[in-house]
Amino acid sequence: MGPFRLITRLDPPHAVTPCRRFVARTDDGAQTVLLSAPLPGADPARFAAEAEAARYLLGPWIAPVTGVAGPGEPPWYATPYLPALPLPVALAVHGGPLPEATVRAVGATLAEALSAAHGQGLTHAGVSPAAVLLTADGPRLTCYGAVRAASADGEPRTGLPGLDPGALAPEQASGGRPRPPGDVFGLGAVLAYAATGHTVPERDEIPPALRPTIAACLARDPADRPTAAALPTALAPATGHETVLTSAGSLLAPGWLPGRVVAALARQSSELLAAELPAPAAA
Numbered sequence: 001m002g003p004f005r006l007i008t009r010l011d012p013p014h015a016v017t018p019c020r021r022f023v024a025r026t027d028d029g030a031q032t033v034l035l036s037a038p039l040p041g042a043d044p045a046r047f048a049a050e051a052e053a054a055r056y057l058l059g060p061w062i063a064p065v066t067g068v069a070g071p072g073e074p075p076w077y078a079t080p081y082l083p084a085l086p087l088p089v090a091l092a093v094h095g096g097p098l099p100e101a102t103v104r105a106v107g108a109t110l111a112e113a114l115s116a117a118h119g120q121g122l123t124h125a126g127v128s129p130a131a132v133l134l135t136a137d138g139p140r141l142t143c144y145g146a147v148r149a150a151s152a153d154g155e156p157r158t159g160l161p162g163l164d165p166g167a168l169a170p171e172q173a174s175g176g177r178p179r180p181p182g183d184v185f186g187l188g189a190v191l192a193y194a195a196t197g198h199t200v201p202e203r204d205e206i207p208p209a210l211r212p213t214i215a216a217c218l219a220r221d222p223a224d225r226p227t228a229a230a231l232p233t234a235l236a237p238a239t240g241h242e243t244v245l246t247s248a249g250s251l252l253a254p255g256w257l258p259g260r261v262v263a264a265l266a267r268q269s270s271e272l273l274a275a276e277l278p279a280p281a282a283a
Contacts, residue, residue: 001076002069003027004035007275011086017130018146018162019047023081023272032272033078034063036142039162042149044075050145051077057122060249061113063133063140083269084133084140085261087190091197093264100207103194104235105256106132106139107213108248110187111231113141118180118228125178127186128167129193136265138252153177164189166199170220181222187231188217 004024011017017039024035038047054065054077067078087106091098098106110132117124126146133140147168150160154175157163165173167189169182176182189199191214196205206214213234219225226234232248257265 018143048075054144105251108235112248114228
């Protein structure tokens with residue numbers, strides 16, 4: 001794809017993802033990236049438009065788009081590679097739901113990223129468990145514009161490939177234009193998934209201390225959901241008194257990720273270093 005040669009898929013086979021994601025490298029080995037391409041059957045023009053718009057979505061917990069397909073090429077976009085596990089893979093590696101401290105750290109940092117985007121008048125429109133990558137130094141949000149790329153506004157989006165129904169806000173599922181409250185709904189689904197393994201869990205499955213925040217994010221009426229800006233403080237660890245975070249990154253202290261997830265990231269890094277590029281196709 002473009003100047004890159006594909007090394008491996010990031011997501012396991014048959015995973016529900018908003019797009020296809022690969023680890024790729026230039027022929028000279030100088031640049032390794034995470035390369036995203038549309039799912040089969042997706043509208044390539046909408047995917048390309050969202051990829052171009054994603055260049056404006058910046059922040060420490062956002063995977064920045066640093067390259068897109070040129071005119072006439074099949075659509076793709078590239079972000080710098082870091083050893084990373086999609087959130088569903090991290091739960092599988094860990095053997096179940098993540099510890100509450102990890103869930104809080106993931107939620108607070110992503111809320112901080114969304115708050116910055118919303119402050120710039122941008123809506124991510126793709127927040128779901130599969131869109132979240134866990135790296136050693138914090139989560140990264142990917143798959144910008146997945147809801148808009150899946151279908152134009154005004155068209156129902158229920159059942160479309162790549163969209164997790166549990167993370168799709170009701171107003172977006174019915175064809176409404178993606179807006180910030182829909183991102184908050186998606187983040188609530190991410191928190192529910194990280195804490196239970198399901199985007200639509202039973203209430204009793206959710207850790208009691210997280211129930212009020214997750215329930216508020218998943219309110220069916222957008223007006224009843226909190227803003228992204230309010231969530232980092234709501235997700236700060238309970239200390240017996242009100243806590244105000246100056247930066248959600250403060251929750252990413254050593255040990256914030258479970259040991260098995262850290263080990264899997266290390267394996268991925270070593271396997272990538274040892275990977276041989278496929279031989280160029282014969283002319």
